[in-house]
Amino acid sequence: MLLIDLCIQGLIQGAIYALIALGLTLVYGLLRILHVAHAALFTLGGYVGVVVTNGSGSFLLALLTAMLIVGCVGMASYRVIYKPLLMRPPLIALIASIGVFIASEELFRLVFGAYGLSYTNPPLKGQVEILPGISLSHARILVVVLAVGLLSGMGWLAVHTRIGIAARATVVDPAMAASSGVNVETIRYASFFIGSAFAGAAGVMVSLLNNLVEPTMGAVPSYKALAIIVLGGLGSVRGALVASLALGVIEAFGTIYVGHILDRDSIAFAFLIMILMVRPQGLLARG
Amino acid sequence: MAYEIVVLTNMAISILFALSLNVITGFCGQVSLGHAAFLGIGAYTSAILSKAGVPLVVTFIPAMGMAALVGLVVGVASLRVRHDFLAITTMGVVFLFTGIVRKQDILGGEIGIAGIPAPEFGRIGLLVTALLCVLAYLLFVIRIRKSWAGFAFDSIAEDEDTARLLGIHVPRFKLFAFLVGTAGAGLAGALYAHQIRFIGPDSFGFVESISVLAMVIIGGIGSIWGVILSAALLSALPQFFQIIDDFKLLVYGLLLFGAMRFAPDGIDGLLKRLFRRAGGTR
Numbered sequence: 001m002l003l004i005d006l007c008i009q010g011l012i013q014g015a016i017y018a019l020i021a022l023g024l025t026l027v028y029g030l031l032r033i034l035h036v037a038h039a040a041l042f043t044l045g046g047y048v049g050v051v052v053t054n055g056s057g058s059f060l061l062a063l064l065t066a067m068l069i070v071g072c073v074g075m076a077s078y079r080v081i082y083k084p085l086l087m088r089p090p091l092i093a094l095i096a097s098i099g100v101f102i103a104s105e106e107l108f109r110l111v112f113g114a115y116g117l118s119y120t121n122p123p124l125k126g127q128v129e130i131l132p133g134i135s136l137s138h139a140r141i142l143v144v145v146l147a148v149g150l151l152s153g154m155g156w157l158a159v160h161t162r163i164g165i166a167a168r169a170t171v172v173d174p175a176m177a178a179s180s181g182v183n184v185e186t187i188r189y190a191s192f193f194i195g196s197a198f199a200g201a202a203g204v205m206v207s208l209l210n211n212l213v214e215p216t217m218g219a220v221p222s223y224k225a226l227a228i229i230v231l232g233g234l235g236s237v238r239g240a241l242v243a244s245l246a247l248g249v250i251e252a253f254g255t256i257y258v259g260h261i262l263d264r265d266s267i268a269f270a271f272l273i274m275i276l277m278v279r280p281q282g283l284l285a286r287g
Numbered sequence: 288m289a290y291e292i293v294v295l296t297n298m299a300i301s302i303l304f305a306l307s308l309n310v311i312t313g314f315c316g317q318v319s320l321g322h323a324a325f326l327g328i329g330a331y332t333s334a335i336l337s338k339a340g341v342p343l344v345v346t347f348i349p350a351m352g353m354a355a356l357v358g359l360v361v362g363v364a365s366l367r368v369r370h371d372f373l374a375i376t377t378m379g380v381v382f383l384f385t386g387i388v389r390k391q392d393i394l395g396g397e398i399g400i401a402g403i404p405a406p407e408f409g410r411i412g413l414l415v416t417a418l419l420c421v422l423a424y425l426l427f428v429i430r431i432r433k434s435w436a437g438f439a440f441d442s443i444a445e446d447e448d449t450a451r452l453l454g455i456h457v458p459r460f461k462l463f464a465f466l467v468g469t470a471g472a473g474l475a476g477a478l479y480a481h482q483i484r485f486i487g488p489d490s491f492g493f494v495e496s497i498s499v500l501a502m503v504i505i506g507g508i509g510s511i512w513g514v515i516l517s518a519a520l521l522s523a524l525p526q527f528f529q530i531i532d533d534f535k536l537l538v539y540g541l542l543l544f545g546a547m548r549f550a551p552d553g554i555d556g557l558l559k560r561l562f563r564r565a566g567g568t569r
Binding site: 028032034081084085088090091092093094095096098099100101102103104105106107110223226227230234260261262263265266267268269270272273276277280281282 | 318364367368369370371372374375376378379380382383385386387389390493494497500501504508534535536537539540541542543544545546547548551
């Protein structure tokens, strides 16, 4: 029973990781930049979710507002942080991104207070028994539904729409795509919007699961998500998804079985380093 | 006067720490997001030994040795992964380090190690020792820079594949860079432990690794004098920020961003541009 329970907990955590990591891997695929400030967008999503839910009483409205606002802020982050640094070595953009992330954590603390916010009346509290003896809250089920829905929607877009095809072409060869009439800038803005909106959705869901948003809630996911996209093979969307789920499950088992010698975060990174020593290009790297 | 001595000692330790990362990231071009782990290894080794009664100066050697030993292992890993993969692997190293320390009772666990004996030669003595360490390491680093190894590092940082093509034994020089760099961090750690006299897992985390990388980059990657200047400035910065304590990290974050946005080649690049302009008008 414990085994199944751990698997389910791991997969739910993995679904959250996947929503966060998707934006990172999109950005990496397009710009070859490790987008640390992505985690600030995740935190922002959590705050918008709590504030709008408490204000309007509608969780759905909060989720949609969070995705919209965070998506727009994501596009702004491309314009302000990365666009001026594209010609520089990637390390420069990485440090700039870390700077913005540190500053935004402080900004959240100054605006919303150091102790965090919670839902006055947490929605989706009910429990459902999905297997005999294992029940999940509605919120956890929504996490899975949302992750599957958003990610498969994105997958459909990438295969069946002009902009999706153009985006994939830009990842493979930006110059060639541009000369075939793809507006590379549009693709970049669109990718930042989608990736950030997904991170915003993940932020709302995590704030609901913990019933708390605090200024530092982005820190751990941001490092984990970096590990995930590296693990999956940088820039590979499918690899990031596989790595997210794998990491979620491994953490769930790891905290039970090796928790006395390693804490949760170091389990993730121990796994990362082990895999990289065997496959330095990540699990599912593109050729 | 005691306060100034503390500030100066911190400054010297930061300079040593930044110089040591400069060997790995600046000279040899290997990005490390986990350099604080080696500061930690040095600090823990030195703290435990000195609590057991070993004189401070003697603990320097095992502190450097332990850090360099682990550094060598990470160096071997760096032969396997490159660029962004290496950056994230080294980031993993610092999380592994703090994760392991947190769970070991011998290392003080979450609480850390308190009551590290004061250095036998007092505060001023510690400052002098720190300055001597910085000077020795600085001379060593300048010597490397001017030697054949410095040239090999440059070529590896510029283009690893071409360096290999030129017949440079890339793995050997990478390992050498990690050895020298992490040993320096271990030495800085030993000094740090006896300066603060309390160490815990939170003193050697990812944020500290980023701060030291920021010192190197703001100084100008690979520039010895730029890095010394920026390490001195950035380590003294929190003292000036006392008045705006509430906004300290906000200012620090924006400063990092601003430096990258407007002066990506660091203090070194700024000064060079300034001199070139001055030279041009002559």
